[in-house]
Amino acid sequence: xxxxxxxxxxxxxxxxxxxxxxxxxxxxxxxxxxxxxxxxxxxxxxxxxxxxxxxxxxxxxxxxxxxxxxxxxxxxxxxxxxxxxxxxxxxxxxxxxxxxxxxxxxxxxxxxxxxxxxxxxxxxxxxxxxxxxxxxxxxxxxxxxxxxxxxxxxxxxxxxxxxxxxxxxxxxxxxxxxxxxxxxxxxxxxxxxxxxxxxxxxxxxxxxxxxxxxxxxxxxxxxxxxxxxxxxxxxxxxxxxxxxxxx
Numbered sequence: 425x426x427x428x429x430x431x432x433x434x435x436x437x438x439x440x441x442x443x444x445x446x447x448x449x450x451x452x453x454x455x456x457x458x459x460x461x462x463x464x465x466x467x468x469x470x471x472x473x474x475x476x477x478x479x480x481x482x483x484x485x486x487x488x489x490x491x492x493x494x495x496x497x498x499x500x501x502x503x504x505x506x507x508x509x510x511x512x513x514x515x516x517x518x519x520x521x522x523x524x525x526x527x528x529x530x531x532x533x534x535x536x537x538x539x540x541x542x543x544x545x546x547x548x549x550x551x552x553x554x555x556x557x558x559x560x561x562x563x564x565x566x567x568x569x570x571x572x573x574x575x576x577x578x579x580x581x582x583x584x585x586x587x588x589x590x591x592x593x594x595x596x597x598x599x600x601x602x603x604x605x606x607x608x609x610x611x612x613x614x615x616x617x618x619x620x621x622x623x624x625x626x627x628x629x630x631x632x633x634x635x636x637x638x639x640x641x642x643x644x645x646x647x648x649x650x651x652x653x654x655x656x657x658x659x660x661x662x663x664x665x666x667x668x669x670x671x
Contacts, residue, residue, distance in 0.1 A: 449651045
């Protein structure tokens with residue numbers, strides 16, 4: 425048996441931590457494990473990904489790369505990042521994706537910033553107007569897709585006109601879901617970080633919620649038991665919540 429897992433997202437979401445936890449638990453459960461990490465954009469809210477390959481055949485050597493069409497599970501903490509791995513997906517691939525969409529830094533820097541004109545619908549609302557400080561309140565249909573309720577650094581009101589142009593060529597949540605469903609039979613959307621904040625009181629546990637959901641969809645009870653025995657209570661709760669959401 426071989427299981428190929430791709431975990432992806434943006435810097436700060438705990439992609440590499442989640443992959444490391446999964447590898448550690450799989451090793452502890454008796455699997456042979458290999459894989460690789462791509463963390464070049466981690467400090468700039470850019471692309472981060474990790475490949476995890478495991479097998480119960482201890483004498484079998486696996487290459488660190490997932491074969492084309494060979495992904496068993498895609499776990500993406502940012503809705504659009506998983507589309508980078510479209511060639512690795514197939515009908516049998518299970519997809520776990522977040523509704524959070526974040527426009528990458530390189531996309532937001534395609535053109536030099538320009539200050540909004542007076543009276544422009546993208547200008548910052550006055551202090552005390554009831555709108556969130558520093559977040560435009562009108563004329564920004566992209567904001568719901570970009571923020572999804574999460575505070576983010578690096579998205580400034582003066583960027584809004586350019587962001588509107590960038591978004592016209594960037595996939596929104598509906599487009600991401602359609603792309604996954606066109607390639608894979610089993611697609612599940614889970615708001616990992618919101619669930620962690622709502623149910624556990626700490627959004628930082630969202631990556632562990634994703635690990636739990638991944639284990640449930642991969643049907644790896646041995647790995648789940650190892651985590652249950654070795655994680656501290658708060659982390660166990662996060663993994664169990666993910667298993668519940670994907671169950």
